[in-house]
Amino acid sequence: MLDLSFPFKISNKGQCLSPAYYNEGNTVGIAKSLLGKVLIHETPEGLCAGVIVETEAYLGESDKAAHVYNGRRTKRTETMYGPAGHAYIYLCYGIHSMLNVVTHREGIPQAVLIRALHPWKGIELMRQRRNKKKLDASLTRGPGSLCQAMGIHYSQDNTPLWSTHLKIEDWGLHIAENNILSGTRIGVAYAQEDALRPYRFWIKDNLFVSKAPRPYPLISKN
DNA sequence: CAAACGATTTTCT
DNA sequence: GAAAATCGTTTGG
Numbered sequence: 065m066l067d068l069s070f071p072f073k074i075s076n077k078g079q080c081l082s083p084a085y086y087n088e089g090n091t092v093g094i095a096k097s098l099l100g101k102v103l104i105h106e107t108p109e110g111l112c113a114g115v116i117v118e119t120e121a122y123l124g125e126s127d128k129a130a131h132v133y134n135g136r137r138t139k140r141t142e143t144m145y146g147p148a149g150h151a152y153i154y155l156c157y158g159i160h161s162m163l164n165v166v167t168h169r170e171g172i173p174q175a176v177l178i179r180a181l182h183p184w185k186g187i188e189l190m191r192q193r194r195n196k197k198k199l200d201a202s203l204t205r206g207p208g209s210l211c212q213a214m215g216i217h218y219s220q221d222n223t224p225l226w227s228t229h230l231k232i233e234d235w236g237l238h239i240a241e242n243n244i245l246s247g248t249r250i251g252v253a254y255a256q257e258d259a260l261r262p263y264r265f266w267i268k269d270n271l272f273v274s275k276a277p278r279p280y281p282l283i284s285k286n
Numbered sequence: 287c288a289a290a291c292g293a294t295t296t297t298c299t
Numbered sequence: 300g301a302a303a304a305t306c307g308t309t310t311g312g
Binding site for chain 1: 304306307308309
């Protein structure tokens with residue numbers, strides 16, 4: 065029997081991450097720091113929240129795995145060129161919304177993809193949205209799945225993450241460095257040498273972290 | 287204007 | 300493990 069219980073000690077109040085948090089210019093650092101933060105979405109149906117347990121960094125125009133590689137500044141990617149802390153949400157495979165956080169000042173298109181959540185609040189609503197009869201780790205594992213569970217849609221692209229209805233908060237969870245693992249990003253095999261870079265981060269042993277499609281981590285120097 | 291392509295997920299074998 | 304689902308974005312003619 066899977067143990068889906070909430071494994072975090074959480075404080076009694078949360079603090080919304082400020083615009084400055086996203087504007088340090090250190091995307092890899094933010095990708096790691098976002099582990100343990102709480103994503104919150106409130107809709108007329110109710111409030112859902114989950115702890116971020118897996119992220120990936122996308123490092124701008126020189127990153128062959130990024131949408132903005134080689135300066136592809138298009139209607140879709142315009143959000144990535146915008147202010148830090150806005151949500152870059154796009155449609156993938158015609159079906160799945162993907163949530164990213166813009167992590168660099170205007171003009172520098174870097175972002176962090178949110179790949180998995182440990183569900184905290186609104187779990188029954190998530191289950192309904194995911195059309196699951198029984199709860200299991202597939203509820204919020206994977207970037208498309210977590211957006212469906214949270215009710216996040218690509219029409220919400222470019223929303224600031226300090227909005228009243230969509231935000232990321234700090235609830236005092238600190239993930240120790242030795243509980244953070246890294247490896248290669250998923251689904252970017254086409255990106256040649258950049259596919260090998262360890263820009264994916266996750267909380268060790270967390271049940272909701274994506275299964276790796278290939279052997280990992282592929283430890284590469286630099 | 288036509289065609290190929292996904293930072294994926296689910297279902298079927 | 301293989302293949303389908305499904306459509307906006309991007310690229311090529």
